[in-house]
Amino acid sequence: MAIVWKHPHGSLSVYPNLRCIASFGAGVDFIFENPDRPPDVAITRVVDDALAEDMSEYVFTVIMGYLKNTSQYVMDQFRGMWSPKPYSRISDHTIGIMGIGTLGTHLAKDLRNIGFKVVGWSKNPKKLKDIPVYHGAESRKEFLSKSSVLVCLLPLTPETRGILNQDTLNQLPKGAFLINVARGGHLKEEDLIPLLDSGHLSGACLDVFAEEPLPKEHPFWDHPLIQITPHVASVSDPASVVPQLAENYLRLSRGEELRNRVDLQQGY
Incomplete structure (x- = not known):
């Protein structure tokens, strides 16, 4: 072994x-x-269970920071800017979870218990109490259209590699927020910044990357709408x-x- x-x-x-x-x-x-x-x-x-709980706490922290603009305020502080911004509430958002395995199921239940509206998507049929779960390629568009925050927790397979691409992310509502805590290979990296710059996505939090550590010359480091953490969501x-x-x-x-x-x- x-x-x-x-x-x-x-x-x-x-x-x-x-x-x-x-x-x-x-x-x-x-x-x-x-x-x-x-x-x-x-x-x-x-x-x-500890890994699942760690992941759930990380994603919840990121979502609440997005709702209340805390990441932006950290940047404003270092610039010496006093710039109040509109915030949103838990009731304003539907969290879409791609990947309803052990981690995704735990997260979905935790977010639902807090009061979020939650929808899930998986390759095969899954059932969760009080949480709609879509499955298969034919229902993915409907799932994405409901997700104001998209969390990727899929396994990385040849089928899911590059699934977070321009076509898929364009099916999210305008102003949606992306969280990738699965694998860097899920995201087609060159597609992300144009979607942020156009305003279709309002931001992204990435914990995983195609190359780790993320190279110092990578454009993600300098983009104001991208939050980066060093693969620490669940260890x-x-x-x-x-x-x-x-x-x-x-x-x-x-x-x-x-x-x-x-x-x-x-x-x-």
């Missing part, structure tokens, strides 16, 4: 008896992108994660079914 996180390509090929590749986090896209991955070896991922805590990895190792050694096993065809 190999426990990995963004391991160097080729590092697993020296283990001919490998029976399981265990991600140290919730994501597994980096495992599937490894060209020398043994194709039939089981893959597992971390499913952790695996060894004290919480190691016990489930150890349990899966024991299950593997006994020939038992593994917990949180990834579908090798779906990629998540």
Whole structure:
């Protein structure tokens, strides 16, 4: 069993008896992108209540900052500007969550309990109490049209890579706000700034990027409507994660079914 996180390509090929590749986090896209991955070896991922709660708290913080203009006021402070702005309320917004897996479901319920209107979208049918969940490509346009704040929590697969592009984001209401806390590969980066400059999007908060750390020359750093955080929305805590990895190792050694096993065809 190999426990990995963004391991160097080729590092697993020296283990001919490998029976399981265990991600140290919730994501597994980096495992599937490894060209020398043994194709039939089981893959597992971390499913952790602490990770889900961390993600929910991060997204809630960003949304409330957007509603109350706190990020803009931080910038105004350093410029010595006293510039009151109109704010909005929880009741004014519908939060659209792309990806209703473990993290997306937790976030959707938390936001709904706070009082937000919430809609979800996933590849396959999902049911959540009091939260409409759209599914499939044919319903994505309707889902996007209702989302004044869009949160991406999709798994990164060949199907979802680049899904946050000009065509998709143009289907959001004018003035919508984007939050990407999934993977940098979901966003077609060159499409974002024109949508911000045109006013179609009112802002974006990005925690993940195609290249990390984000290169110093990247145009996102200097754009006033883009908030950047360094991939910190939800970070695996060894004290919480190691016990489930150890349990899966024991299950593997006994020939038992593994917990949180990834579908090798779906990629998540």
